[in-house]
Amino acid sequence: MSSRPKRPLSTGPNPTSKRQQARQIAATHDEVALKIAKELLQARPPPEQNNLDIMPGFGISHELSQDNEAEAMQLFVESAEWEGINAFDEFAAASQDFKTLWKTSVRVLHMPPNCMLAPQNLLQYGTSTSISDKVVFGSDFSKLLTSLIIHPVWGHEFGMFRLALQFAVKCRIGHRCVWPEKEHHARGYQAIETLRHMLDQSRDGPETISDMLAKAIGETEIAQDDFPVFLLTIADYVRKEDGHDLESYTQCHGLFPFPVMIEDLRAIERALDNYPWVEKSWMTTTARIWAAFKSELGNDKVEFPEPGQLKEYFSRNVEYVFRVIFSRKKQKKDQGGPDARLSQSLPGEQERNAMDDRISRLERGHAELVSRFDQERLRNAELLKRAEALESESLSTTRSSNDSQLRTENELLSGQIERIREERDTAKDQLREEARIRLENLTQARDQLSKAHDEIDYLESEKGNSQVELESLRNTNVELTKELFDVKQGCNNAQKNLIEATQGWSETLKDLSEARQNIASLERGQGRI
Incomplete structure (x- = not known):
């Protein structure tokens, strides 16, 4: 009676180990x-x-x-x-x-x-x-x-x-018109910008759009991230079509x-x-x-x-x-x-750059105002320490003196110090509030400017918008310019208030110094008595 031959032991990789590795990778x-x-x-x-x-x-x-x-x-x-x-x-x-x-x-x-x-x-x-x-x-x-x-x-x-x-479809149907439609759609990728220029110069020829993109990537001098090369990879998986009438095919x-x-x-x-x-x-x-x-x-x-x-x-x-x-x-x-008149009447790149410059100047002005406010806050803290020391000294003098005139002077000085402290706190609160309002206005202005830019790009791509949209855009730009001016004026006013507050605190410090001299004089007079 024959028996089934035994299966030889496998010397290859362990299938169980392979499955475990696959599960770990998954x-x-x-x-x-x-x-x-x-x-x-x-x-x-x-x-x-x-x-x-x-x-x-x-x-x-x-x-x-x-x-x-x-x-x-x-x-x-x-x-x-x-x-x-x-x-x-x-x-x-x-x-x-x-x-x-x-x-x-x-x-x-x-x-x-x-x-x-x-x-x-x-x-x-x-x-x-x-x-x-x-x-x-x-x-x-x-x-x-x-x-x-x-x-x-x-x-x-x-x-x-x-x-x-868009790139996947263009590769499939062999479309060689200018792409992207708008220059800003290239999103800052130099290779895509170069491709757009190449398509604009030559809309007919044997090269496919993927070949032209590969050439554009090769001509790019600065390092790029993955995206243009990724677009080129899409072309490797596109099934190209021939013999189609593009207009009837896509209508x-x-x-x-x-x-x-x-x-x-x-x-x-x-x-x-x-x-x-x-x-x-x-x-x-x-x-x-x-x-x-x-x-x-x-x-x-x-x-x-x-x-x-x-x-x-x-x-x-x-x-x-x-x-x-x-x-x-x-x-x-x-x-x-294309509506050439509408294109000419739309705010151009130069005007938008000017608006960006105004925003940048406003931001620098605000940063300078914040820096000055921080400096004034440090000065306020130093002034507070001096005022508290003076108050402590005046109270000590009051306790050690039986002279009614000196006690009256000390009380007046304490009241003056308290008023100075209240004025200082009020000024600090006002400055903080003004800085907060300026910052909010700046943020709103930037948001509105961003929206205005988006609307401008949208109008440029459409070119069929009604005159109502164009007038609305102009009004938005006028209002934005006015608001930017108001914000800048507010910053200037806040800076002026800081200067005036600094001068007021300097005069107050001078008055405090004179008061201390008067106290010292009274003490000397009391000593002689």
Whole structure:
């Protein structure tokens, strides 16, 4: 009877050890992903009203005249997007992935998804008219887009994510027009600025945009961080297409934004997962980060929007997009191109730099005022010590003297010292309050200036805004300039008050010295008696 031969002992690696190592690596990646998710949720809490007031599609309106507003809303009502919003049910199972996308995009990027993939950002959802008219993104598309939004490479800012989306589509469809559309969208990356110049000089040629970016990175003289090289990595995962008529391929309500498809998102996902980040904590997959994010998100006690509110916000987002679409179509129809007069009338870079210089001078003046205030505070402390010593001496003299005149002088001196102390405390409180008010005004002025800069950039990118928006911007700049002048004047007044207070304290110190001499004289007279 034959027996089964025994299996020889394995001399290779232990499979159990390999599985343990794999589990340890997975656990490490999960810890890293959880740390990223927690930091993101701490940095981006649920939005409050002041956050919504500065978000596109919420507080930032695209104002139109009454007639134009009616036409824009008519365009909206007649669109497939209108039908999609009316049919939208946030509680339906099919809507949950898009609902998660909407909440995540608003919280993390401060940008609703329908305002993200919209003409004002040269982006649209899908490719053909039948797809791009759908206002609710598909389930797979929504889930993948949501997982990309939370990656730390974007720094919680839509601007960098917009560059990645646009670049992925441009690589896929072979688009060689100037990019980024606005120079400031390059965000200070020298390689991207060089690429924009190269595209502006040569819009036709055999080189792809990824080849041109690689060349631009090679020509960069100063050290750059990862982002331009990361964009180049996206191109490695893009499936390039040929033979498309770009205008008919990307048309959306008469405009031509870049069509974002799910394969573009997958290319970005692969680049994120495989790029050798300098920041080692990013060396984990987007899927792990998203899983950790969902787990931590369940611990939030605040939900935005509340159940039943999403459809209202959703409609406002899309209305905003249609105002932008109408403005651009009207501009194209009326003028046949960019509104040069509007571009010329917008505040230029020189004016904005001048405003920045005024803010810098104001900050330096405030710092100098704070320094002087600290010096005066030290002088006040020294004066207080001297006054207390003088008070102690005068009280001692009063106790040792039986002369009524000397006692009266001491009492008067004590009262004078008390009044000096009260005046000093009052002056210190006033100076602190003035400094606090100046600092608050400076902070408000800087915030308003930042908002004015954002609005200027927005107007420059739109060029179809109505004259009402332009006039509002001018008024904002005038009011800001006036407020800056008032703040500077307030600083000058505070400085003047400090000088006057210093002079008053010097005179008081002189009076105290004379009083001490009188006391000494009276003591000598008493001794002779």
